[in-house]
Amino acid sequence: MATKPKQLATGDRTIPPPDAKMIPIYIMGKEYMVPETITIMKAIEYAGYKYIRGCGCRGGICGACATFYRFIGDYRLRTGLACQTVVEPDMIIVQLPFFPANRPSYTLDNIEGDLHAELRRLYPEVFKCVGCGTCTRTCPMDIDVMDYVALMKRGDLKGAALKSFDCVMCGLCASRCPAQISQFTAAMFVRRLYGKYILPKAEHLKKRVEEVKSGRYERMLEELRDKSVEELKKLYTEREREPDLSEPGKWLPDDKEHL
Amino acid sequence: MSGYTEELKRLIEKVEQTRPRRLEQIKRGEHYPQLTMEQREEWLKKYHPDYKDEGRRKISVGPNAGQTFPGEVAALLESESRLNPDEVDLSKADCSVDVLIIGGGGAGTAAALTASEMGASVILATKLRHGDSNTVMAEGGIQCADQECDSPYFHYLDVIGGGHFTNSPELVSALTNDAPLVVSWLEELGMMFDKLPDGRMKVRHGGGTSRKRMHSAGDMTGAEIMRVMRDEVRNRTERIRVLEFSPAVELLTGKDGSVAGALLYNLETKEYYIVRAKSVIIATGGFGRLHIQGFPTTNHYGATLDGVVMAYRAGASLRDLDSTQYHPTGAVFPEQNVGLLVTEKVRGLGAQLLNMDGEEFCFPLEPRDVESACIIRECLEVGKGIVTPTGRIGVWLDSPLIDLIHGEGTVRRELPAKYTQFKRYNIDISKEPMLVYPTLHYQNGGIKIDQWCETDVRGLFAAGETTGGVHGRNRLMGNSLLDVLVFGKRAGKSAVEYAKGVEESPEPTLGHVKRFHQELKEAGIESPQKGPVLLPDYTPEHVKERQWLQAGL
Incomplete structure (x- = not known):
């Protein structure tokens, strides 16, 4: 039975069928x-x-x-x-389209030494959490907010960063907190501390940045810019594909001239 | 309990009836025949929205007069200002700044940070909240050639091949060369990239990549990039002033046609503000919310082409704006998942596309544009689509095949996010199929820029989805986040350098709007639509019918 629909809901506007409840x-x-x-x-x-x-x-x-x-x-x-x-x-x-939050300003590059002390300085209220768990019950992303606040208090910044990662910063937790904590801004600060100071840096990226800055790829890219579509098509179809299961940093292509 | 309605459950029974037969065929290595090259072309022409003449038309004004665009885009390119330019008093500016950035998504925010680092004063004006953009919705990742086996050279080949060799070579060159610079910049800003214990980036392949270079932060890479950059802007309030809910509705130009600032509109108080600026960056994003030809979209609420509309009036030419990326499988049921992207991986793992009889009608791994055409044809021409309780149409994506082919638990292991997104509404996609239809995903073209983001208008720069040329007529996964960062930062730098050479911003006028209105009149365009539209209109008919006092507004 084929039926060509007459009117269809388009975009995001809802067109309920006549018998919709x-x-x-x-x-x-x-x-x-x-x-x-x-x-x-x-x-x-x-x-x-x-x-x-x-x-x-x-x-x-x-x-x-x-x-x-x-x-x-x-x-x-x-x-x-x-x-x-x-x-x-x-x-x-x-x-709740907006909720005022405490968000002290800071300079990420100037934070040296004790990261936990810096959290304490910027967000002393975090350490006054009463452990009621309302934030956790309130979170629409099912994040255990009270737990990451506890990790912050304890100085486990890695744990707090990972536990708060799914946060969409809607502010619902802060709106219900009896200790007046802005959990989601404190968590943002902790995630950036973790990303910058605790996660190890990517050495291969650092090396590649130096190569780019030295102008290493400018000649190669210029070479490509000057090629005809036919020549590009040939290079494109002949390019080697890194195997899906290759170990990171181990596989190398035959064409090493353009690395 | 199933999240499907009784009626849909009855249709699913048909899918279940044909499934054993289809599974046997898969095990024998048989699959639905692929279209021949001739058929592909014919079906694309007949059913793909990009190729169909229906719904597209030539425009007759502005720098791209004579070219064809989708009707929704054409209407806005030929739209008139929301204001009568003769009634606007420009004698008193509300503020004056070095660089005005229009748009607060990934590109605009990267531009603001870069411009502020160079010592410029910046206003970032955005239509909704700072960060509301398609950037936050990018899940997959960001491409960057930083591994030993890779280089910008190979990244370049992947990008231009993926774009069917229609991209601008200088833009691809800039994109791939700067990728390591911006990823390193994000690392320094404290972004939580997925890494191995020694700090090495975790990388994956994406569609059309020759090297594993997809970097990620969980399955919310774009959201993480956006919140980190936005947080940094909040540390720099002395240099960057953010104006939320204040979209630009018109650019301002000097007598010589160079840019002089913009008119902002406070969506809440309905006031206009005059901002004078030495240079302006347009970073307003894409057009998904125009729902080209009625398609649902994966885009953010604010994606309505605003920047292109304003720049076009000021004389900026466009490229490839007639090209739209449709993702073949967007969810159409349940209602709360409409537009949700169902990744290509589902079909890669063996799920087939089926009509209301539970029968296959196409090879499930045709190129994206061809696959979309096949689904549209089955629904609108053959008439074997499935209509949902909210009046949408789609076809089945038979995901339960995946566990039958690869073993119990594969769906949950390989597609955890999709599994959860449907499970929330009592649909277990390892046991029941999904309903899908093509969805509007990305604006391939836009404002023409050079590698330093200069447009045809002096002092006007543009970056991100609002521009054209970087991806040609087809974009690869993982290059849009890279695009907004590379060109956002370049635009910031260019705008500051330009501003340094300007003593004072030109005396602002709306001369270009008056000239454009004259052009509309001469082209015989009667009562044009007003633009930019700013927000999509989802008011249902039964409400509109009662808003009779507003008729005509």
Whole structure:
């Protein structure tokens, strides 16, 4: 049975089929009927709102659409990203497009010696965490925020950097913290400390940078720029391919002249 | 419990019925015949949005008059200003700066950091929040020839071959030469690259690479790059002023046509600001949110071609803007995954594309553009697509085959992110197929630049997805993050050097807009659309019908 559809939903606008089940949701307390199965973000647009704030990548990675919600008759406060959370009947929704955070300025290059002391100097409030765990329960990315804060307190900066890596910096944790910690900005600082001072540097990259700066590749690239499409096609099809399972830094091509 | 509706579950039964037969065929080494070169060309012409005449038209104004573009792009290239240029009072500037950067994604932010390092005063004006961009959405990685077996020479060959030899040689040369410089710069900024214990970068192959040179930070490389750079900007507030929710809506030019700044628009208070600048960088990103020919997109909310529209009015010529990258397999179900990219790896591991009868209709590993054409044909011409509860159409991507071919657990091991993204909505992709359709992924062309990011307009520079030439008519994975960094930094440097040679920014005018409006009139273009559009419009029809007081706005 072949059916050529007449009207199709295009772009991000939702066109519900005529028999779609409509459910009530409460956007900032006001009731709207929206089709089930769509996300909070699309439901808010379906209701007629046009986003300026509170909407970003629409793919769960930018942290623009942090959202609080409760269900009628349920005391629990829940959180999610509006672009990733499906609407359910009787949801009472408010978004948190922005939340003020403490973010002291620093000069990454000038941090010497004790990294943990620097964290203590910039973010003393981190060390006043009361361990309530609200941040962890609040995180829409399922990060164990309280755990990485504990690692920070203990001086395990590597652990804190790795544990906080999935953070989209939406600010929901900070909005609920009784100790008034801005966990996500402190974590950003710790990740940069880890990336710069704890992760070992790539020696092969350093060497290649020196080669580029010495102008080593300028002649080779010039040679390619001057080639005809036919000549390039030949070089392209004849180029060797590094085997998928070669050990890093071990395999070398036959053409060593252009390394 | 399955996340699929009853109706879709009934259609999945058909897929399950044909699966044993298809598995036997795979085991015998049989596969659906590939299209011949002639068929490829015919199907591309008939069904690929880039080749179809339908939905595309010639434009008749500006530097690229006479060339053909997708309708949505053409309408904006022939759009009129949001403002009446005669009513704008430019006598008092709100601020004056060395370098104005329009766009706060990867390219704009790299430019701001570079310009500030050279001692310039910078305003970075961005439409949404600082960092809201396609950069944050790039998962795969960033290419850089830094291994012993590799060099910019081989990277160059991969890039230009992948672009079907249509790229600008000088831009490819700059891209590949600077790659080690920018990756090292990111390392110094404290980016958490995936590394081996001794510090060596972990590298992988990507589609079309001859060497393993894909560098990554988990599966959120772009987000990590963006948050590190943005954090550094916040350490430099004395030199870089960030204006969020303040898109530029028009460039300002001097009497001689050189750039003089821009008009910014506060989206929240609806005020306009006049910023005078000695040089301007356009880094506004791509056009996915124009939904060319109605396609869903993987792009960020703000990807609406703004920079190209403004630069075009000021006299900047464009290249390859008629070329769009469609990824053949974007998710169309469930609704919250719409536009989500389903990586090519799924088909590489053996998943087949199937129609509503559970039957194959194409070879699953045709080139991206051909594969997209096959899916579109099956849905819109043959009429055997599957319609979702939210009115979308797609075909099955039969991922359960993967575990049957390679053994239980392969899907979870090889595709952990995809597995989780569907599992969240009660769809186990190792047991149930996915629904997919081509999705708008990348703006291949844009503003024409040289290797130092100069446009045709004096004092105006551009970098990133808003430009054309770096990738030709097809981009390889891992080169877009590299593009925004290499050319963002180059644009920053060029803009500062240019600004140093300018005593004072030219007296600002909207002369170029007046001339452009005149051109529209002479070309007989009646009541053109207003542009740039700034944000996509997702208001549903039932709401629009009731917004009658705003009719015509």
